[in-house]
Amino acid sequence: MSKIDFDVVVVGGGPSGATAAADLARMGHSVLLLDRAGRIKPCGGAVPPRLMEEFAIPDSLLVARARAARMVAPSDRAVDMPVGEIGYVGMVDRDVFDEWLRNRAAQVGAERRTGTFERIERDGAAGAVVVYRESRTGPDMRVRARLVVGADGARSGVARDSLPGGENVKCVFAYHEIIKSPPANDHGFDPARCDVIYQGRVSPDFYGWVFPHGETSSIGVGSANKGFSLRGSVANMRREMGLDTCETVRSEGAPIPLKPLKRWDNGRDVIVSGDAAGVVAPASGEGIYYAMTCGRHVANAAHQFLATGQPSALRAARRTFLKEHGRVFWILGIMQYFWYSSDKRRERFVAMCADPDVQRLTWQAYMNKKLVRADPLAHLRIFLKDTAHLLGLRAAHP
Template identity: 30%
Template sequence: MAAITHPLHSLTLTSKSPTPRFKTKPFPKLQISASNKPISGRKLRVAVIGGGPAGSSAAETLASGGIETYLFERSPTGAKPCGGAIPLCMLDEFSIPPELIDRKVTHMKIISPSNLTVDFGKTLKPNEHISMVRREVLDSYLRSRAESNGAVLLKGLVTHLDIPNHPNQPYIIHYTVNNTIKYLPVDAVIGADGANSRVAKSIDAGDYTCAIAFQERIKLPDDKMQYYHNLAEMYVGNDVSPDFYAWVFPKCDHVAVGTGTVTSKPKIKSLQKAIRSRVLPKIAGGTVIKVEAHPIPEHPRPVRVRGRVALVGDAAGYVTKCSGEGIYFAAKSGRMCGEGIVKASEGGEKMIEESDLKREYLKQWDSEYVNMFRCLDLLQHVFYGSNAARESLVELCGDEYVQRMTFESYLYKKLANGDRWEDLKMGWNTIGSLMRCKIVGKGMEGFDPSVVARFGL
């Protein structure tokens, strides 16, 4: 679809002068009712900045719920570097059509620093798998669906956001399309513009630690691609990442080989070289078709709601430790935020305020997921701190009970129903493994082994 030029307001950039000059018109008036009062003659107007899973899910929910919705995406043909794994529950929950799925992973291998290899997935049922997608395919589909439900897609770069000085003033979105600067006044904003969110900066949402993910897409000869037909591999070790893991994930006609780190970002290329070296026999003869890198948040931002602005997805910091999973949580947070706005505004008929976003979005999100994020943060601290700890992690992953609990939690995004006796045995096995690896100590403070697998390793 061609870019849409919205009639509300525009500035035209003249290029003859070294110092850019602009032709301007007065801002159109947007009458904003007092908080929670009915809006006269129109619907609540919301801008969603960022057209990934978080933004598209928010925009679809808003538009379907009667909100006047504008979805901004700067690069619709681009693709975020991403492993591309999504849990089974997301297919039904977000109505993901099967043709978007490149591969159905039913086997995983976890390889330790000493090359101890554990088959992870022995407890999967016949109908269970991990779906692998390409982000450019998934994101494009979700944006199109948001459009079909009434959201207006604006293919432009949002440069900054003007914050109102008075409750009855609008937020002003500044964006560029084909060297033309435009403005859009709105009642509320959802920032879904990634780890380097400009929306977050506009509302002074605070900083957070970011990892960097580096990935190469490699097209393999047919015989080697067959090996990865339904297999994903995870490698741990100081050589490939001092604080995370490296991966080989199958895509439609190629594999994604990558790694990530927080503490050694300047060394990311050497870490990528190391993972290529470890998997060299399996990818020999392959051709690199794309190289990608992207920041990944390590924890939620200090502020996720301010005024009538809410952050979702990577902009809010919703990426789990240990696994680095973010697609499901991005889409889920976008939908939950959209639902909260629809509910608080009574289908776009009333103005909303900060307390509405905190009550209907943040409170709901935190009650459902905050413990999961804290648990995975602790697990990463315990198991990714040294090669000895990683050996222990891989050893534990060989336990079928750990595997079953992990996959039940990951695939369905809910606390798995465990067996108390098995939980107790798992706890003793965890402590025993850590003792053998000589890492029981300060890293174990606050650690409850019975929850190791319940939220997914």
């Protein structure tokens, strides 16, 4: 077997892999999109308006539009952050959303196959041989490609197989339950609002969430503490919010990476994308937009590689992504490291969220996916207030 079967094999059909496959197919390349059957990542499902516009996503895929977020402190103090007139937080159901993206990739020319990645083999001939199985007990199947894109999530098998250090990825472990949404209740559930819960008993190092999706809602939590019971925490949240009697539609768990990998390609014919590349925003855990953006950068770099045969072209994906989003990731990483480390600091963090400057710039940054520089005085005010909170010069409660 030495004939090249495809220009590119994309392993993983989530938002990043499906985006990369669609873009490469549109560029005229032969693409195989290989995805495991029935896999849905635990995810709040939030998407900004910029994603809808940038990736031509129809409004019909939105199951809800949240107009506010509520931040809940360890003391149970709640701070509402209304979006205002600048946009909304769109909500998607990942099972429907991801399948739509995979179908679009197929419609523009990518071939879809269902299977589980096993390994990459080398036999001295041109290209990499991707070995996969259509079922757990099925025979090994092989396909040869000029390039392999690993978009197979955190703890990626492709990264582990091909990249130095690809097996050592720091992760938060996330778990959520999708439930049938009730009407608004006296326990704090609001079908038009996203709740983010910053309490050590909910998560010792991350947060819990309640994200309404119209007819359903995602109730979840993340933590890097392996001894912490994610299921127990979700059960407690459901009970306290009067959601314990709601029907559970499904439950899912998976690792979420904490920072981008230092290298995304092997200098030869493999590159990773999305969660496999570690592009989940620290502190917020937001991943869909960044996964799809990463997939587009990877597709552009792959196109140059296929056109020139130069493996160095693959490096552009990481470089251009971090040029656009690296500063935001760095700031959010500092926020997570400092503010999530104790309930005392979480209390101060939620208090900061009550500030109008913080709310306005936070939502502008979320909608536009970049730091807002048009209002230096607002940034100065936030810096001074943030410093006061850090030094304990400002009370956590008004």
